Amino acid sequence: MSIGKNIRTWFDGNWHEGDIPVMRAADHGIWQGSSVFDGARLFEGMVPDLDAHLARVNRSAQALMITPTMDPATLYEIAREGLKRYAQGAAVYVRPMYWAIHGSDLGVAPMEGVTGFALCLEEVPMPAPEASTTLTTTQFRRPVLADNVCNAKAGCLYPNNARMLVEAKHKGFGNALVQDAMGNVAESATANVFMVRDNVVFTPIANGTFLSGITRARHMANLRADGIDVREAVLTLDDFRAADEVFLSGNFAKVTPVAAFDDVTYAHGPITRRARDLYWDWAASSRL
16 A cells, blocks of 8 residues: 555556556565665655665665665666656655565575566655654564664564554554663664754664664764764663653654653754754755
């Protein structure tokens, strides 16, 4: 099921209108879960870090033992070609995807060199600048690299994220603040997380249990260039309970203010607003 409308799909060398079928019933990606994807965004005529997202999908494929078949530079031109077919001002989610077609070694390991690829574009509105979410704890945790492919944006990781999110929704919250296997905060169920305390910005140190995002890195660079102290650190749930501001960072919305964590409330504060303003100013250099 799609999340947007006005869908276009690049598959088998051509652009197609709509959400077309691209995977067969016996493909390894269906029954063994060997699929990866990435996400970029077109909004207000800007496509920030499109090249970085397209390069990362190849790294994710390699981490999942899938052979990437598309050169990132070629992907970049294909994506831009497809995005130019949308109306001026459209907000579009850009999703390149790989999956293994055949299996080897009793069908479990993906066969090298035989890989499916599709690039899906969906028109999905950007959330409003003031649109916030709320967080709660979850019983589910992020895995470690010894357990799963934490160094890839892999489809097989997302059922665990879905458990976190569904649990949070049942408790009446918008998202979950997720711990790693050691009990320290890793991220939310859907995005990386930042907190502000005494005008210092903190984010969980990248320890291999979560994907250290492209947008996360961009916020860190922008804020530091603006003279704001940004620190990667080991953070606990209590650290977030004592925070002045909290915001999420991901490709889908770029910056999402957090209004509450359980019974603790936060203001939509000046550094959260500054992070968004800095990102939009920087993204202006990436016009389509």
